[in-house]
Amino acid sequence: MSSDQQIDLIHRFLFDDSDLRGELVTLEQSFQQAASPQNLPKVFLPLYGEFMAAAALVADMLKFEGTITLQARSNGPLPLIMAEANSKGHVRGFAQVDEQQSLVQSDSNELLPLAALLGGGVLSITIDPDKGKRYQGIVPLDGADLAECLQHYFSQSEQLPTYFKLFANENKAGGIFLQCLPAQLVKDEEQREENWQTARHLASTTKAEEALDLDHPTLLYRLYHELQCRVFPPKQLSFRCHCSKERSANAIKTLGEVELQALIDEQGKVDMSCQFCGSNYHFDKTQLEGFKKELGKRH
Numbered sequence: 001m002s003s004d005q006q007i008d009l010i011h012r013f014l015f016d017d018s019d020l021r022g023e024l025v026t027l028e029q030s031f032q033q034a035a036s037p038q039n040l041p042k043v044f045l046p047l048y049g050e051f052m053a054a055a056a057l058v059a060d061m062l063k064f065e066g067t068i069t070l071q072a073r074s075n076g077p078l079p080l081i082m083a084e085a086n087s088k089g090h091v092r093g094f095a096q097v098d099e100q101q102s103l104v105q106s107d108s109n110e111l112l113p114l115a116a117l118l119g120g121g122v123l124s125i126t127i128d129p130d131k132g133k134r135y136q137g138i139v140p141l142d143g144a145d146l147a148e149c150l151q152h153y154f155s156q157s158e159q160l161p162t163y164f165k166l167f168a169n170e171n172k173a174g175g176i177f178l179q180c181l182p183a184q185l186v187k188d189e190e191q192r193e194e195n196w197q198t199a200r201h202l203a204s205t206t207k208a209e210e211a212l213d214l215d216h217p218t219l220l221y222r223l224y225h226e227l228q229c230r231v232f233p234p235k236q237l238s239f240r241c242h243c244s245k246e247r248s249a250n251a252i253k254t255l256g257e258v259e260l261q262a263l264i265d266e267q268g269k270v271d272m273s274c275q276f277c278g279s280n281y282h283f284d285k286t287q288l289e290g291f292k293k294e295l296g297k298r299h
């Protein structure tokens with residue numbers, strides 16, 4: 001089994017005889033590349049991985065052109081953690097660590113309970129289509145894990161029974177998504193419910209090592225060979241940051257003439273570092289004065 005063909009992929013699947021759809025994702029290189037600039041203590045890597053896998057699943061399940069962001073804020077050791085995925089299969093993330101909290105020193109590489117990592121937190125789900133209006137939903141992070149919170153949110157917002165299961169260790173992340181579709185093939189309510197419960201139950205039996213190490217067609221066969229599961233060609237996922245010198249310049253220009261002048265007087269330069277990928281963008285005094293002139297001309 002050549003591993004580089006199995007990782008960093010998302011597969012969609014459908015069941016031919018029932019109104020159910022699903023997705024299976026595994027991230028390895030993209031997760032590691034997204035985690036590396038963050039220099040996270042080991043204990044936070046599995047959660048970071050779950051966020052990446054969840055973002056990839058949600059971006060794909062919504063079938064739209066654009067970007068989705070999952071962002072959690074809490075009083076826990078991670079005051080902020082976010083993962084972003086877009087319809088092109090690009091993922092990136094960011095996490096802020098509160099160095100004062102004792103968990104930072106932990107040697108554990110297991111996923112800790114959500115309450116320990118993001119205690120009292122809220123999760124925001126932002127859907128930002130390339131064309132159209134940005135939409136944001138917010139859920140309390142009071143589930144046992146991230147998957148449960150997402151499940152709750154999407155079951156309500158999409159009004160369709162939805163299931164998520166996420167897996168991660170310090171190197172890999174993965175996840176399964178299942179959703180009951182509106183009645184088309186099966187009209188009988190009891191039969192629909194039975195199909196849903198069966199598919200869901202089988203997904204819930206997946207072990208972390210299966211989800212993270214098996215290629216998707218093998219895992220889907222193992223889970224669903226009796227259910228006429230049809231697997232579509234996968235989409236490749238990769239770590240990609242969308243920052244650029246131009247975007248940083250635009251951010252500086254939003255300060256306005258007065259503040260920009262103050263910045264020139266006080267510091268004479270600006271260094272901006274991208275929180276997602278760690279790239280540094282330097283602007284010297286001449287460049288900053290150029291921005292100021294440009295702003296002046298806009299009046």
Ligand SMILES: [Zn+2]
Binds near residue numbers: 274275276277278279
């Ligand atoms: Zn960047």
